[in-house]
Amino acid sequence: MEAFEMDTLISVDEALRRLLDATHPLAPEERLLEDALGLVTVESVRARTDSPPFARAMLDGFAVRAEDVAGATRDAPRTLRVLGTVGAGSGATRAIGQGEAVRTMTGAPMSPGADALLRIEYAQEFIEQGERVVHAYRSVPVDEAVQQRGDDLRAGEVALAAGTLLLPAQIGILASHGYRSIAVVRPPRVAVVATGSELLEAGEAPHPHALYNSNGPMLCALIRRVGGIAQVIPAVGDDLSLQQRVFSDALKDVDVLVTTGGVSVGDFDLTPSALEAIGVERLFWGVFMRPGTPVYAGMRGKQVILAFSGSPSAALVNAVVLGLPVLRRLAGQKDPAPALFARVTGATLRRRVKHSRFFRGQLTQRDAEWWIDLGTEQSSGSFSGFASVTALARVDADADVTDGALVPIFLLP
Incomplete structure (x- = not known):
């Protein structure tokens, strides 16, 4: 099916640009302060009184x-x-x-x-x-x-600017001015579907050649960790009409659909075909990144569709690098893809490739700088290697992996 061949690969930066250009903050809603943690203010919030109100x-x-x-x-x-x-x-x-x-x-x-x-x-x-x-x-x-009276804020001054992420201190500021509720960008609703006829759900009896669905629970946990509302849907097998039906049903009441598996170019990689059959318009299919090269993104109206690799390691990298910025954009955060850097330690010589590579590592602080230790297991087939890491280091095609090099990093929430 020629229409469903993978595109010419694009860079990670181009993939992020296309995703962020296509997405916008969701609608506002009023939330009680106790339910607003991790959400973003819609408009500037002003001090109701002088703070403090007396000397x-x-x-x-x-x-x-x-x-x-x-x-x-x-x-x-x-x-x-x-x-x-x-x-x-x-x-x-x-x-x-x-x-x-x-x-x-x-x-x-x-x-x-x-x-x-x-x-x-x-x-x-x-x-x-x-x-x-x-x-x-x-x-x-x-x-x-x-x-003195008004030393912190004068009545009418901006206490929190529009687009402020509400962390505990910000909640405290609002409470100190008598706010009981606040208008925030509502959190994104996300459905997660793993594909693959080999997948079992937790509680099912194991059998030869089958694997338990780990991507669904993992990605739901990641989404919830950053404030999204995640719904996991039971895995669906490698059947085109079944996938179309499941994907269509999953999109009825969500802002984002995340799938894993079936996104490469094998005989049973049906996800892009199933998505485009139900009206998804492609943004890209294939990115110069390892792990996670076969990754698909599209839109259906204002809904975002992200189809990640079926490999758990690759799916997690896809989600952290490409998925989290989308969720931050939908949630109204000003900087959906913040630039963070660390210096490399534990590096070993690796051959150059055309891809941006993402190496897992442990962050530590030394001499007021962050360092990331890459001396851990890096095989994409070793998912257990993520158990003790805290960040991903991005090493682009033209970059050397040497001790002391400064590289972009992506935090694992």
Whole structure:
């Protein structure tokens, strides 16, 4: 079937360009903060109040006027009259005059008239002639240990820009301004289908020449790890009409269909034929990458279809290098394919090829730089070699694999 021959191979960068040009962020939805972790803001979020909403103490101590403790030492302390105590959540109602102080706890509002906080370590409180007094043993500058009103954000200022990935700190910022929910790009819904008549599902009895379906659970786990909603569909055999039906059903309520297997040029590699028979328009078929050269991508309307190799090692590389940027784009992330680099260690001489090669390795940090150790098993047939690695190193056709070389890396989530 000539129409379904693999295309002339394209580079990894060209494959990524075609995918990212064809995809766009999904529709927004409102989410409670507790359900928004890992999602992306649709629009800029503004501070509702000044932050902090009042001048507050950053430490436990005494609110004072800096001029009243100028020159204070342990041998020559300054004595101030203590008007009272203010804790967090209390109001500072009494203004401080000359020679006066208010014992003030961390987070409590500063009393009117005070312009500095004397740490509790540099003071000692007494009762003298029935009155509370404090001896100050150190001078403090104006604004010492005081955060002024609006020092962090002023009401109306942008607290989080549109396109911000909501991690725990960002959730905290929203909560600090009283937000209960937020408009975010909804997470992509993904269906995963492994193909191959040799595949068994977990729980089925093993038999000669059969393999358990590992790609489906693996890719679903990867998708969920980066915030997608994944649905695994039982493996489908090497039957063209059956694959068409399964793929068509899988596309009814998802943004992305991921398949594995049947994407090379063998007699039973039917996936591209089945996909294009149900209206998928090809973006590419075949990329200069190892492992994972036979990889297919297409679109059906706004739906993305990614058909990865059936080899577990190759499928994982396809997914990390080409699939995750698509999911990040759909989820609204500003940088779907971030540029990360590490220096190589444990390299061995390898013959040059036309492909971009992806070597598995363990990341470590040395002298403020990331290093990736490539001295592990690299055979694409050894899937267990992924058990102890944390990243993939990309080595292009014109690059040398030598210790100390700086190479692009892809993190394994």
